[in-house]
Amino acid sequence: MxxxxxxxxxxxxxxxxxxxxxxxxxxxxxxxxxxxxxxxxYHRQFGGPHAEINALDMAKDAAKDSTLYVTLEPCSHHGKxxxxxxxxxxxxxxxxxxxxxxxxPLVAGKGIAYLKSKGVDVSVGILANxxxxxxxxxxxxxxxxxxxxxxxxxxSLDGKIAxxxxxxxxxSSPQSRQQVHQLRNQVAxxxxxxxxxxxxxxxxxxxxxxxxxxNPLRIVxxxxxxxxxxxxxxxxxxxxPLLIVSTNRISPSRVQAYERAGAEVWxxxxxxxxxxxxxxxxxxxxxxxxxxxxxxxGTVAESFVTANAVDKYIGYIAPMIIGGEQAPTPVxxxxxxxxxxxxxxxxxxxxxxxxxxxxxxxxxxEIGEAL
Numbered sequence: 001m002x003x004x005x006x007x008x009x010x011x012x013x014x015x016x017x018x019x020x021x022x023x024x025x026x027x028x029x030x031x032x033x034x035x036x037x038x039x040x041x042y043h044r045q046f047g048g049p050h051a052e053i054n055a056l057d058m059a060k061d062a063a064k065d066s067t068l069y070v071t072l073e074p075c076s077h078h079g080k081x082x083x084x085x086x087x088x089x090x091x092x093x094x095x096x097x098x099x100x101x102x103x104x105p106l107v108a109g110k111g112i113a114y115l116k117s118k119g120v121d122v123s124v125g126i127l128a129n130x131x132x133x134x135x136x137x138x139x140x141x142x143x144x145x146x147x148x149x150x151x152x153x154x155x156s157l158d159g160k161i162a163x164x165x166x167x168x169x170x171x172s173s174p175q176s177r178q179q180v181h182q183l184r185n186q187v188a189x190x191x192x193x194x195x196x197x198x199x200x201x202x203x204x205x206x207x208x209x210x211x212x213x214x215n216p217l218r219i220v221x222x223x224x225x226x227x228x229x230x231x232x233x234x235x236x237x238x239x240x241p242l243l244i245v246s247t248n249r250i251s252p253s254r255v256q257a258y259e260r261a262g263a264e265v266w267x268x269x270x271x272x273x274x275x276x277x278x279x280x281x282x283x284x285x286x287x288x289x290x291x292x293x294x295x296x297x298g299t300v301a302e303s304f305v306t307a308n309a310v311d312k313y314i315g316y317i318a319p320m321i322i323g324g325e326q327a328p329t330p331v332x333x334x335x336x337x338x339x340x341x342x343x344x345x346x347x348x349x350x351x352x353x354x355x356x357x358x359x360x361x362x363x364x365x366e367i368g369e370a371l
Contacts, residue, residue, distance in 0.1 A: 003126050006037070007126045008127065010028035010029055010099070013040060014026040014042050015134065016028075021044075023288050025072055025102070025138040026043065026134055027043045027052075027072045029054070029055040029068060030070075031058075031066045032067045033062055038058075040055050041053070051071075052070055052088060056093075063092060065092060065094050066094065067096070074088060074096065075106070075107050084111070088120065089120065094120065097122075097123050099127050099128055104142050112124065137290055141291070147281060147291050147292040149294060149311045150187065151304060151312070152295055152313075153331075155329070155330050156318055158322060161298065162322075163324065176354055178209055181209075184204070184213065185213035187216050188291045189218070189219055189243075189289050190219065191220070192219070192220060193300040194221065195299060196296050201231055203236050203239075204216070204240070205218075217240070218233060219243045220242070220243070220245065221300060223250070224247070227244060237261065242264070243264045244258050245266045246268070247267065247268050247269075247276075278307060298329055301332070302331050302332050302333035305343055308363075312362055313359070313360070316353060318356050344363070344364045
């Protein structure tokens with residue numbers, strides 16, 4: 001039971017680094033001696049000291065003969081900072097309890113093996129599920145080299161995201177909308193379609209009630225260059241970078257205008273939606289964009305669903321009925337023709353969000369399949 005209590009504390013500490021450590025993982029560490037915490041720390045930002053080092057610095061001499069609880073296997077290689085394993089051994093820590101192993105090829109069991117070779121007792125697996133969920137972005141990216149894709153929708157009880165005239169502010173509750181800003185604070189990038197820009201003129205920055213957040217890279221999927229140059233996305237270019245993803249259907253003069261306004265422009269050579277989404281995600285991964293929040297309308301959502309490119313779904317259902325066969329829905333397009341094809345989800349969790357129902361679910365890859 002004590003193991004779980006101290007590891008839970010390490011997980012809570014790790015969360016304090018959300019949005020600031022990418023592409024590194026979120027890591028928390030707690031040093032315990034005689035059943036009391038003598039040091040603790042977390043990875044605060046990319047390039048800074050790791051959680052273990054911060055905990056050891058706090059504990060000082062008390063680290064000798066203590067137990068280290070850490071949410072991820074300690075590193076044994078030189079990166080932006082020296083190996084944590086060396087510092088752990090030198091401090092005299094006698095036991096290390098890891099929640100999960102680090103799948104990074106630079107670590108991948110080497111840290112555990114090194115500690116054991118130096119006589120440190122090591123165990124793995126305490127609160128492993130919780131630690132894996134906390135670092136789902138890192139774990140996905142390190143294995144696939146593509147961003148972890150979160151699809152977010154907000155709809156009425158009858159599945160509408162706006163009225164037939166396009167009015168959508170606001171369907172979800174203030175609490176739900178604040179949670180979306182918390183999501184933006186967690187991810188490296190957020191994407192919408194050009195229709196969302198034309199209809200809502202969003203800013204897509206992070207505005208947290210509790211203070212300043214981290215702004216993601218803002219991306220607009222715009223095949224022909226319809227994003228207005230006076231859009232708020234351009235007016236806020238100093239706050240967060242902007243990427244316009246287009247095709248060869250956009251004019252060179254429009255590309256130049258976007259670039260002069262401060263945006264970056266990618267021209268995708270592919271034509272099919274599914275191929276374009278996969279190429280887009282590959283390119284983002286090469287840019288070290290480890291996570292992507294899909295906030296666009298039904299057309300953009302349909303593109304990611306059809307491409308089987310959704311890794312997590314977060315939906316908000318508001319207690320209202322909008323009605324109307326012409327009112328838009330969260331996922332547009334032609335849809336799946338057979339139930340055997342549909343994207344199904346598992347590990348579903350629901351909760352209240354200011355009167356809305358919040359749903360978090362993960363695709364069941366073995367059942368769901370792309371069109």
